[in-house]
Amino acid sequence: xxxxxxxxxxxxxxxxxxxVLTVLVAVHELGHFLAARMYGMxxxxxxxxxxxxxxxxxxxxxxxxxxPKYPIWATAGLGxxxxxxxxxxxxxxxxxxxxAVLGFAVPAWIALRLEQLYHLxxxxxxxxxxxxxxxxxxxxxxxxGFSRGNLVVIGCAxxxxxxxxxxxxxxxxxxxxxxxxxxxxSADEEMGHGAVLVEGQxxxxxxxxxxxxxxxxxVELAVNVMPLGGFVKIHGAQPQDDGSEVNIEGGQFSKGxxxxxxxxxxxxxxxxxLGVLLVWVSLLGQGKQGPPTNVALKVQAGSPAAKAGLKDGxxxxxxxGQKVNKGLDATKLVRFSYAESKDGLVAVPVEVTxxxxxxxxxxxxxxxxxxxxxxxxDDGKKVVDHKPYARMGVMFKPTMVPVAPGEAxxxxxxxxxxxxxxxAKIRSAREASDNVGGIGTxxxxxxxxxxxxxxxxxxxxxxxxxxxxxxxLLPIVPLDGGQMAIALVEMFRRGKRxxxxxxxxxxxxxVLLILVLFVTVFSVDLRRIAGxxxxxxxxxxxx
Numbered sequence: 001x002x003x004x005x006x007x008x009x010x011x012x013x014x015x016x017x018x019x020v021l022t023v024l025v026a027v028h029e030l031g032h033f034l035a036a037r038m039y040g041m042x043x044x045x046x047x048x049x050x051x052x053x054x055x056x057x058x059x060x061x062x063x064x065x066x067x068p069k070y071p072i073w074a075t076a077g078l079g080x081x082x083x084x085x086x087x088x089x090x091x092x093x094x095x096x097x098x099x100a101v102l103g104f105a106v107p108a109w110i111a112l113r114l115e116q117l118y119h120l121x122x123x124x125x126x127x128x129x130x131x132x133x134x135x136x137x138x139x140x141x142x143x144x145g146f147s148r149g150n151l152v153v154i155g156c157a158x159x160x161x162x163x164x165x166x167x168x169x170x171x172x173x174x175x176x177x178x179x180x181x182x183x184x185x186s187a188d189e190e191m192g193h194g195a196v197l198v199e200g201q202x203x204x205x206x207x208x209x210x211x212x213x214x215x216x217x218x219v220e221l222a223v224n225v226m227p228l229g230g231f232v233k234i235h236g237a238q239p240q241d242d243g244s245e246v247n248i249e250g251g252q253f254s255k256g257x258x259x260x261x262x263x264x265x266x267x268x269x270x271x272x273x274l275g276v277l278l279v280w281v282s283l284l285g286q287g288k289q290g291p292p293t294n295v296a297l298k299v300q301a302g303s304p305a306a307k308a309g310l311k312d313g314x315x316x317x318x319x320x321g322q323k324v325n326k327g328l329d330a331t332k333l334v335r336f337s338y339a340e341s342k343d344g345l346v347a348v349p350v351e352v353t354x355x356x357x358x359x360x361x362x363x364x365x366x367x368x369x370x371x372x373x374x375x376x377x378d379d380g381k382k383v384v385d386h387k388p389y390a391r392m393g394v395m396f397k398p399t400m401v402p403v404a405p406g407e408a409x410x411x412x413x414x415x416x417x418x419x420x421x422x423x424a425k426i427r428s429a430r431e432a433s434d435n436v437g438g439i440g441t442x443x444x445x446x447x448x449x450x451x452x453x454x455x456x457x458x459x460x461x462x463x464x465x466x467x468x469x470x471x472x473l474l475p476i477v478p479l480d481g482g483q484m485a486i487a488l489v490e491m492f493r494r495g496k497r498x499x500x501x502x503x504x505x506x507x508x509x510x511v512l513l514i515l516v517l518f519v520t521v522f523s524v525d526l527r528r529i530a531g532x533x534x535x536x537x538x539x540x541x542x543x
């Protein structure tokens with residue numbers, strides 16, 4: 001595949017991912033919206049995407065003029081060109097030079113301008129950029145190791161972290177209130193209002209959506225900038241130190257804990273229902289998964305098979321001289337290719353014969369020994385209980401079997417249950433890294449699905465919606481599940497609110513857990529994208 005084809009596939013997958021994520025989050029938030037309105041809560045805003053655009057012109061408050069911005073974007077273009085050339089020609093030095101420009105020089109340059117524009121302390125913006133870059137680079141280094149082969153991946157992680165730090169600098173005015181407190185808990189601060197201090201005096205700064213419209217019922221519909229989900233803003237949702245949030249008319253906390261429990265549960269429920277429906281539709285459209293063929297659907301980057309020269313579309317015809325008719329035959333012949341030694345298990349090379357076009361080739365592949373798991377035969381009967389599994393890093397193209405509507409619905413409804421059971425079976429950090437993924441994993445899945453056609457995209461959207469619903473049920477504040485847990489505790493307390501100190505502690509712990517989870521999953525994503533092989537079973541229609 002040429003670099004241009006890779007770029008086209010990545011762009012197509014990116015568009016599919018953004019469209020799918022937008023729809024799924026909108027449906028999730030619609031659940032919150034409808035439930036809140038049902039219980040008489042006032043909804044201030046329903047927004048798609050995150051982050052607004054600064055609409056306040058601050059140039060009149062500058063102590064010295066800003067330089068032109070065009071050289072910045074020219075430098076960014078140069079960095080992008082160097083990175084593209086370096087990756088296209090596998091020149092690590094040139095790729096790293098491009099990342100240095102994109103991941104440090106450009107964000108630092110913009111951060112310096114923001115410091116001047118917002119009257120921030122010296123190097124305040126650059127510190128955010130540097131801290132973001134360090135977090136991204138160190139996280140990947142700790143999880144995947146430091147080597148020349150990982151330098152570009154580490155550089156990409158640092159670049160992403162630097163730009164996240166730059167976003168924090170861009171929205172720095174929102175950290176400062178635009179005016180003194182009113183003393184009225186019902187007067188929620190309007191979204192997008194902030195301020196900067198100019199010679200000790202606050203100057204209001206406003207960030208607004210790309211598009212917005214006020215409905216007759218007082219709900220602001222908005223489309224923001226960054227394609228990272230969306231939100232519903234319910235009136236009076238901010239706890240007050242004196243507990244006066246319960247007195248806000250139409251506010252979230254003016255209703256009882258049962259009503260709040262239902263409102264927070266409605267989002268995950270809508271996500272799960274939508275996911276089941278999308279999986280059902282995809283099953284009707286493409287059928288359920290049958291036995292895999294012996295054609296490689298995907299050879300995972302950096303896997304033993306990829307290092308041996310196998311590519312997507314190759315047909316494996318024999319392993320160690322034994323004929324292969326379907327993917328399960330190859331899997332069986334490879335999965336126990338290891339031997340015990342005093343240092344533990346050692347992988348045993350296998351001879352793999354494959355067909356590419358009309359040419360037949362044989363290569364030696366040393367499989368990667370994965371975590372222990374149960375082994376089943378062709379009929380789904382367990383034949384080996386929890387044994388280490390050796391893999392080449394090949395996902396085989398499945399056969400698709402037509403399925404009746406009733407059976408398809410049954411299979412679709414089993415998907416959330418199966419997802420929970422699979423997570424419950426995870427027994428180690430290694431197994432967790434092989435079975436979980438974040439934005440990067442989903443983006444790669446979206447790219448692969450978009451290449452395969454409509455029904456794989458619909459199925460991927462359904463599975464992602466189910467994951468979104470289940471993730472939000474985790475009992476961690478500020479996730480929906482955490483808010484549901486608080487409401488449940490208050491129900492047992494006969495409606496008595498938790499103290500502000502307890503709420504603050506629970507929220508801070510929850511935010512810390514989410515940050516740890518985000519960094520962990522992000523590092524797993526990057527390690528997987530860098531080429532660490534995972535399961536050989538593709539994400540396809542349910543069996």
